[in-house]
Amino acid sequence: MIVIVGAGLAGLSTAYHLSGLPYRIYEREQDVGGLCRSYRKDGFTFDYTGHLLHFRQAEIKALVERLLAGRLQQHGRKSFIYSHQTYTEYPFQVNTFGLPPEVIRECLMGFIATLTQPVASIAPKDRSFKQWILDNLGDGMAKHFMVPFNEKLWQVSLDELTSDWVSWLVPKPELKDVINGALGIKDKAFGYNPSFLYPANDGIRVLPESFLSGIDQVERDCELIEVDTKRRRALFHDRRRGESRTEHYESLVSTIPVPELVRRCPDFPQRLKEAAAGLRWVSVYNVNLGVSREQVSDKHWIYFPESGYPFYRVGFPMSFSPSLGRSGCSSMYVEISHRPAEQRAPEQLIEQARSGLEQAGILRPDDDLVVADVKDLRYAYVYFDRHRAKAIPAILAELERRGIHSIGRYGRWEHTSMEDAIGQGKRLAEQLRGQQAQPVTA
Structure with missing residues (x-):
C-alpha cells in the first residue's frame, strides 16, 4: 500500500499516475488543491493569491492542456512595478525607462x-x-x-x-x-513568464480538481497525526467521523511542510528533528477585495518595493477572467508578508490595504468595498539559508531510508511552480511503479 499525505498538486499528480497500484490519499481540508485553491464569496471567486500557469516542461504542459481541454486562456503578461510615483514594466532590470x-x-x-x-x-x-x-x-x-x-x-x-x-x-x-x-526600446519579452495560461472560469481550483476523475476516492478532513517510521504505520484523525485511522504502508508520500512531517515522526533521529525545527519560512496575508467600480486597473499585477506601502504585490483577478467577479465590479488580491509568529487582526489588514491602495491611486476614497476578506497563508515561501543547505539533504535522505518520499514545494522545502509539483508527483509515481514491477529474488 502506498499512502499519500496531502491532496495538493504534488499529491494529486502522484495518485493520478499511480493508477492500477493500491494507494490511499489523505487530505486535511475539505477541498483539494492545497494553496492551489479558489473560493467564492458574495459573487466573487478568489484564488489563494495569484496562481498562473507557465511551462518549461513539454510533457507537463501537454498533461495540463489535456486535463483542462478548452478551459484555458492565454494572456500576455501585463505586470508592472510602482516606484517613484511611476509605473514601469516588470522585470525592473530591463525596464527603467x-x-x-x-x-x-x-x-x-x-x-x-x-x-x-x-x-x-x-x-x-x-x-x-x-x-x-x-x-x-x-x-x-x-x-x-x-x-x-x-x-x-x-x-x-x-x-x-x-x-x-x-x-x-x-x-x-x-x-x-x-x-x-x-x-524604452522593446524588442523582446524578458523573464520566465512573459505569457501565462489561466482558466477561463472558476479560478485555479479547476486545475487540481481536473485530476480527480483519474483518482480513487480522496479521504478528506483527515489529518496526519503520527508516523511510526520503523513499523511503517501512519495514524490519521478523521474529523468527520471523530475517530482515528491507522494505515500500514510500504511507501509513504508526504507533501506537507518538512517541519510538520518530522514533528509527527517520534522515532526520527533527534539531531534531524532539531534540524527540521530550525527551518524558516515567511507567511503571507492574502487580502481579497471586491470593489463596486469597473476596471480599477488594466494590469494583471503590480509590485511595490517602497516601504510606504504595506504590501509587496497587488493582483487583479478579473483581469485574468471577468467571470471571477460581479458585473460592474473589480476584484484584487493584496499580499502582505509577515513572520509566522506575528499576527494582525483582519480589520487592521483591510484598512492598511485600502489606505495603501488609495495612496497609489488604485482606489478612490469613495470606492465601496463590497467584499473584504483575509486568508493567512502560514507556509508561503521557504527560506533558502545556510541552515537549509545543510539540513534538507540530510532530512530527505533519512526519510527516504525509512520509506518516506517528501515532495512538492513544502515537502522538498524549495521554490517551485505548479508545473514542478505536478512533475515531481509524476516522476515519483513512475519510480514507485518501477519498484513494484521489480521481481523478487531469493
Missing part, C-alpha cells in the same frame, strides 16, 4: 560596473542573496528595487538568505537589454 533620470543613471552605471568585476567563485549556497544581487545587477538596481522589494517580501535581511534558488527566477540580462530598457 520612465523613472527619474538620476535613478536610471544609477541603475545603468551599477550594472555596467558588474561587467568588469571578476566572476565570484563562491558556491551559490554560500553566497548571500544580497551579494548575488550586487554581483549580477549592481548597486543601483539593488538600491531602487531588488533589495527593498525582497526585504519587504522575505521580512529578513537578504544577507541571511543564500542564492541557490535564484537562477531561473531572476535571470541576469545582457547589457543591450538593460540599455534598451533604459531607452
Whole structure:
C-alpha cells in the first residue's frame, strides 16, 4: 500500500499516475488543491493569491492542456512595478525607462560596473542573496528595487538568505537589454513568464480538481497525526467521523511542510528533528477585495518595493477572467508578508490595504468595498539559508531510508511552480511503479 499525505498538486499528480497500484490519499481540508485553491464569496471567486500557469516542461504542459481541454486562456503578461510615483514594466532590470533620470543613471552605471568585476567563485549556497544581487545587477538596481522589494517580501535581511534558488527566477540580462530598457526600446519579452495560461472560469481550483476523475476516492478532513517510521504505520484523525485511522504502508508520500512531517515522526533521529525545527519560512496575508467600480486597473499585477506601502504585490483577478467577479465590479488580491509568529487582526489588514491602495491611486476614497476578506497563508515561501543547505539533504535522505518520499514545494522545502509539483508527483509515481514491477529474488 502506498499512502499519500496531502491532496495538493504534488499529491494529486502522484495518485493520478499511480493508477492500477493500491494507494490511499489523505487530505486535511475539505477541498483539494492545497494553496492551489479558489473560493467564492458574495459573487466573487478568489484564488489563494495569484496562481498562473507557465511551462518549461513539454510533457507537463501537454498533461495540463489535456486535463483542462478548452478551459484555458492565454494572456500576455501585463505586470508592472510602482516606484517613484511611476509605473514601469516588470522585470525592473530591463525596464527603467520612465523613472527619474538620476535613478536610471544609477541603475545603468551599477550594472555596467558588474561587467568588469571578476566572476565570484563562491558556491551559490554560500553566497548571500544580497551579494548575488550586487554581483549580477549592481548597486543601483539593488538600491531602487531588488533589495527593498525582497526585504519587504522575505521580512529578513537578504544577507541571511543564500542564492541557490535564484537562477531561473531572476535571470541576469545582457547589457543591450538593460540599455534598451533604459531607452524604452522593446524588442523582446524578458523573464520566465512573459505569457501565462489561466482558466477561463472558476479560478485555479479547476486545475487540481481536473485530476480527480483519474483518482480513487480522496479521504478528506483527515489529518496526519503520527508516523511510526520503523513499523511503517501512519495514524490519521478523521474529523468527520471523530475517530482515528491507522494505515500500514510500504511507501509513504508526504507533501506537507518538512517541519510538520518530522514533528509527527517520534522515532526520527533527534539531531534531524532539531534540524527540521530550525527551518524558516515567511507567511503571507492574502487580502481579497471586491470593489463596486469597473476596471480599477488594466494590469494583471503590480509590485511595490517602497516601504510606504504595506504590501509587496497587488493582483487583479478579473483581469485574468471577468467571470471571477460581479458585473460592474473589480476584484484584487493584496499580499502582505509577515513572520509566522506575528499576527494582525483582519480589520487592521483591510484598512492598511485600502489606505495603501488609495495612496497609489488604485482606489478612490469613495470606492465601496463590497467584499473584504483575509486568508493567512502560514507556509508561503521557504527560506533558502545556510541552515537549509545543510539540513534538507540530510532530512530527505533519512526519510527516504525509512520509506518516506517528501515532495512538492513544502515537502522538498524549495521554490517551485505548479508545473514542478505536478512533475515531481509524476516522476515519483513512475519510480514507485518501477519498484513494484521489480521481481523478487531469493
